[in-house]
Amino acid sequence: MRIGELARRTGVSERSLRYYEEQGLLHPERTAGGHREFPSTAVETVVRIQELFAAGLCSAKIVQFLPCMGEEGRKRATPLLVEDLLVERERINRMIKDLARSRDVLDQVITEARDTVGDPS
Template identity: 40%
Template sequence: MRIGEVAERAGVSRRSLRYYEQQGLIEVRRSPSGQRLYEEDHVRRVRLIQTFYAAKLTSATIAELIPCMERSPSRAVAQRAQAVMERERGRLRVAVKELSAAVTALDELIDATAAHRPGPRSPRDSDPYGMVTGGSVEGEDPVRARVCSVT
């Protein structure tokens, strides 16, 4: 497989593939004329690398995991890689917990904001975004007229 096909199938640029090779994240055979020759496994590996990058792992960290992805590493290499994997898994679990808390807070804020949609507007209100700014309209619930603001 040629570089363009791998790049397209893996959803990365050709430049990224060359970078991954420079960083030792993928190994590529070359044709007698020097062209890179990729295999199906490279697509899977590049997608995995992209997943790790999305999780904020560095190239150096990913490189430490490579021996466990493709062959049976020595006991010492496997132990070092396992320590790295466990460290990163712990970091990711904390990040997932924090992101989950942020989603919950946003859900609550969205619900609270939806409950505060302003009713009929007074002619003296000039806010183009529909927020009541000139006080409540007669007969309107003043609590519903308030709009939540986030700072």
């Protein structure tokens, strides 16, 4: 499929898809006319890339992790990769705790603000 089709099927801009290619995350073939041709598996790959970006991983880490995802990829995992994944997981856990703490503070501010709304003093 061409880049426009992949963009439509994934909801990711063509510009982002070109960036993914530049970063080594996608590997399209080129037609004789120079157009990118992506395999049908690229849809799932782009979804995974988006998930990993959403988790806060940078493209350099995603390049390392992506080949080890999925059924075939699990066979490529190394002890160092597993350690890197555990580090990323711990980072995400810290982010979740920080966000929960921020939400609790916001909830407290909302409660206090509601108590004073309509109170002229």
